[in-house]
Amino acid sequence: MKKKIIVYERLEKPVLKSLQEKYDVKFLKNIDTQTNEEFMNHLKEAEGIIGLALEVNKTLLDNAPNLKIVSNVSVGYNNLDIEELTKRHIMATNTPDVLTDTVADTVFGILLAAARRIPELDNLVKSKQWVEALGPDYYGVDVHHKTIGIIGMGRIGQAIAQRAKFGFDMNILYHSRTRKQDAETKFDATYCSLDDLLSKSDFPVLITPLTPETRGLISKREFQLMKPSAIFINASRGKTVVEKDLIAALQTGEIAAAGLDVFEQEPVSPNNPLLEMKNVVTLPHVGSSTYETELKMSELAARNLEAGLNGEKPPTMINPKVWELLTK
Ligand SMILES: NC(=O)C1=CN([C@@H]2O[C@H](COP(=O)(O)OP(=O)(O)OC[C@H]3O[C@@H](n4cnc5c(N)ncnc54)[C@H](O)[C@@H]3O)[C@@H](O)[C@H]2O)C=CC1
Numbered sequence: 001m002k003k004k005i006i007v008y009e010r011l012e013k014p015v016l017k018s019l020q021e022k023y024d025v026k027f028l029k030n031i032d033t034q035t036n037e038e039f040m041n042h043l044k045e046a047e048g049i050i051g052l053a054l055e056v057n058k059t060l061l062d063n064a065p066n067l068k069i070v071s072n073v074s075v076g077y078n079n080l081d082i083e084e085l086t087k088r089h090i091m092a093t094n095t096p097d098v099l100t101d102t103v104a105d106t107v108f109g110i111l112l113a114a115a116r117r118i119p120e121l122d123n124l125v126k127s128k129q130w131v132e133a134l135g136p137d138y139y140g141v142d143v144h145h146k147t148i149g150i151i152g153m154g155r156i157g158q159a160i161a162q163r164a165k166f167g168f169d170m171n172i173l174y175h176s177r178t179r180k181q182d183a184e185t186k187f188d189a190t191y192c193s194l195d196d197l198l199s200k201s202d203f204p205v206l207i208t209p210l211t212p213e214t215r216g217l218i219s220k221r222e223f224q225l226m227k228p229s230a231i232f233i234n235a236s237r238g239k240t241v242v243e244k245d246l247i248a249a250l251q252t253g254e255i256a257a258a259g260l261d262v263f264e265q266e267p268v269s270p271n272n273p274l275l276e277m278k279n280v281v282t283l284p285h286v287g288s289s290t291y292e293t294e295l296k297m298s299e300l301a302a303r304n305l306e307a308g309l310n311g312e313k314p315p316t317m318i319n320p321k322v323w324e325l326l327t328k
């Protein structure tokens with residue numbers, strides 16, 4: 001008999017098809033996982049779950065007695081209760097590395113768009129206001145040779161630093177949990193406190209995971225520390241920022257502009273004041289969304305899932321301790 005698995009929301013088609021050939025797959029999207037009966041029924045028998053941003057908590061796990069592995073199709077795993085999964089000897093995996101360069105490209109995309117006011121100018125040209133768009137009212141600011149401040153100098157943070165250094169000859173400040181000597185040497189990056197970074201950067205860029213420590217990391221006080229000319233970029237998770245404080249900082253001119261790929265609530269509420277601001281560039285959480293990278297993420301997530309179900313060690317485990325416990 002084929003093993004039962006749940007595919008939740010996004011998985012690239014060829015990968016889904018290949019899993020459907022080998023497993024008894026229930027594919028679900030746009031459902032309320034707290035109440036959906038079909039989901040609950042499949043959960044009881046499922047040995048694996050693969051998908052994007054499914055909230056895997058104690059309640060869900062109480063209803064999933066046969067679960068062996070949860071394979072996230074993302075590198076961020078703030079949607080998973082890792083402690084609870086580990087306690088129950090359930091493997092958890094994510095998709096690091098394969099998306100790093102793409103997300104760094106996206107960060108530079110929104111940074112350049114905000115600094116050079118690309119969406120605003122695009123709108124003017126398309127609404128036949130070419131002449132009005134010329135002149136100082138619509139000048140942007142330079143990116144090259146300015147100071148970028150990277151908060152979270154991990155895989156993606158370093159790919160951003162590489163672009164900043166070798167593409168734009170920028171001065172690089174960074175703040176992270178630990179110092180990264182490698183990055184300091186390679187990119188001429190300078191480690192500093194979060195406060196120093198915020199007060200000295202032209203472009204503070206947030207790219208940490210969402211954890212209890214980073215939840216609300218950037219709020220009123222932090223915006224007050226930023227330069228009035230600062231363009232703030234967030235590609236981490238919406239909840240690393242207190243969004244009402246970001247809105248206030250933009251409204252009062254405490255900072256100049258923002259580029260946002262992530263929001264406190266996703267999809268973003270149509271009433272969110274950020275959507276009305278010309279100095280805010282928005283994306284619908286598509287940092288890694290290119291054909292090439294989404295496919296690589298799906299493939300890696302499927303490799304993780306299949307390894308776990310076949311009793312092999314998944315390549316990119318979040319909780320390797322479970323593997324040790326299972327093979328002891
Ligand atoms: N917008 C999007 O589509 C995407 C967003 N992401 C977000 O980016 C995050 C980072 O991904 P990677 O670079 O691959 O992870 P990583 O684990 O390689 O790097 C994270 C870095 O953040 C640092 N960090 C953690 N807590 C911190 C704190 N309290 N203060 C300062 N620094 C702290 C860590 O030391 C580490 O250097 C993901 O967890 C995810 O939330 C990732 C991919 C796509």
Ligand SMILES: O=C(O)C(=O)CO
Pocket residue numbers: 073074075076077099287288289
């Ligand atoms: O990988 C992640 O963490 C994302 O946000 C989506 O790619």
